Amino acid sequence: MPVIETRGLVKHYRNVQALKGVSVAVEAGEIYGLLGRNGAGKTTMVKILLGIAHRTAGEAFLLGRPVGDPAARARVGFLPEDHRFPDYHTAESALDFYASLSGMSRRDRRARIPEMIERVGLKEAARRKIRTYSKGMKQRLGLGQAMIHDPDVLFLDEPTDGVDPVGRKQIRDVLVDLKSRGKTIFLNSHLLSEVELVSDRVAILELGLLRREGDVPSMTTAKDVYELRFDGRIDPLLPEIQKRVRGLRRIDQGIEVDVDGRDALNGVIDFVRDRGIGLVGLTPKKQTLEDVFLQTIDSPPGAPTS
Amino acid sequence: MRRYAAVLKDSLVETLDRKSLTFLLAVSAFIILLCASVGYRELDAEGTLRHLVRHFNTVATFRGMNARATRFDVHFDVSDVREVVGGEGDSSVEYECTLTAAPVKEFHRCVLAWQAAKSEESRVEGDSVPEPGPEAEESFVQAKFRERFIPRVTVRGKSAEGDARAFDVRIRTSRRAVLEGSHEISVLFGAWSTRLPTSVAVFLIGVEVLVAEYIAGIFGLLIAIVFTAGFVPAMLQKGTLDLVLARPIRRPGLLLTKYVGGFLYIVFPAVLLIGGCWLILSWRADFFNFGFLASIGLLLATFALLHSFSVLCGVLFRSSIASIMMTVGLWGVSWLVGVVRDGVHAFQVDWAAPGALVKALDALHLILPKTRDLGRAAVELIARGNLGAEASTMMAQQAGAEALPVQWGSCIASSALFVAVMLTAACWVFSRRDY
Ligand SMILES: Nc1ncnc2c1ncn2[C@@H]1O[C@H](COP(=O)(O)OP(=O)(O)OP(=O)(O)O)[C@@H](O)[C@H]1O
């Protein structure tokens, strides 16, 4: 059973269609990255899952319960984007407040709060009023309150927003650690390189529609594009090779070809080898997630996505 | 349960942070100190009764709507005062004395003027004064005592002594402090003292009404409204509410707990102020007026009414300024409706108000929070506690009891209904909104 599941989720605000039928399923222990431009509907999606906004149509389930049921949120942590803590709290009293709201007993809170403060690196500021905190400190506290009750599912909306590179690395480590302990993480971000580093699966949301979904390795592997390296001079053969492929580009020590299937690829290799030049390397071409993202949102909505 | 306790605690942290609670508590402590600085000393019975009868020569006469006090040149005095301490377990006191009025002629003019005023005839003029009967004289004296909230008096005429009329008077009161001029008052811890011109009971009614109705009931409530109006909008701020709503908590429960949190915020200072003043005043005057203590309930009820509306406004507009203005507005309007309605009903006697106006006022009065009724109920409680039921009714009549009587049952029921409707509406809106 998926931990997070939506079926044809639709959300209309007064005059905006924020979601137009989104279906996703996130399994336990996954880090799921939701990508999309500003206004794509990422936050809306999370808010519906947490019962903060109400869906217009479709279905959504959290840990097997319909969203909106408070019990569904008992084992869930959330780091909202642009969160604002009541500034009369200190890190300590704020964590105590949120932990109690999640139903933690006083004893558990006593044990857990100092540990969490340490973990997010707020030890020195723990007893200072939040109004004296810097942006990054607040973000760390935000992460702390999301994890305070050791939830099974975490929703993180732009978790690295306003955090310095060192802090970002720390947050990534925290996420990897959580995953290793079997937690499910739903990550909203437009920092693609970060999502690429930690996510198992990503989805690209554009204008309220899910445009592409898949695991990171398969998404970043471009289909039918290969890099070939040879041990001889290849230049004289290029015109002939050109005829056998869709695309051809000269790269260092070899060529990059876009071919029509495996037979075409083998045809190119055989052709070169028949001319007495040996193949020394063959790698499927890698794309960055950014390339994929840009390609996806550039293509018209109806176009096939792999 | 733990979750809602956490919300309450959060409200407490919020108030403590704003220093407003500290401010209210400090003001309360100061007022209690002022109450403590006033002391009373009981004076002798004879002096008290002499003081009491000294203004019996003033008669209120009416010309149309205007009352006028006319003073006659007659001197009242007491002699032969005996104190009869009440029977078994009775805290009441009884006095017997001889009351004299001189000269007789002027006394008769005085009695006749009083009779005329009572039957709303024109005043008696000229020198030829007809003699009022002995019964009229006796009821005149009795009425004069009643004017001073002493209902239980027996008066029997005695033979004239020279140019004076004499009466055997027997007064029974619940306690000494309801007699005019029975005590000496000292202010600022004895810095200055004088014979209190009224009774301690009436003086305390004044002080207690000042504390409960003006200081707490207007100034305190206003501050409470201003400070608590920000609770709900602060919680609803974008980015703040997300943190809470993502927790396993129900929205109506969250909002109702916020309401209770705001309410508890006023409970502390109200109990401290009125409870503290009550304790101090009771100790200084040696009398426990539980009516004053009970007025805390009416103050809290008034706040509960206004605060429920403030919470609804907070949910609707998410702005503390809007909330404050609407709530104070509602308070003013509801109070005004109460005053105008009382006025219209009072003048119904000689001016038939249009039926539609009366109906509209009654309808408004029914749906709006009964802030004025609750205020009047508090005054009634305070007066009754100090003077007893009979005398406080007399006092209310004297003060111009044109107002409709406070209907406790319907007042409490409709107030509870108002709170319920406001909170239900607030919860409904809060639950349906997207944040
Ligand atoms: N409360 C609201 N009322 C009306 N429209 C809203 C509301 N919240 C979001 N929207 C609209 O819904 C759309 C999706 O917004 P959403 O916040 O989900 O985007 P996002 O993907 O999180 O963007 P970002 O990357 O900027 O955070 C936007 O067009 C936004 O204007």
Ligand SMILES: [Mg+2]
């Ligand atoms: Mg967003």
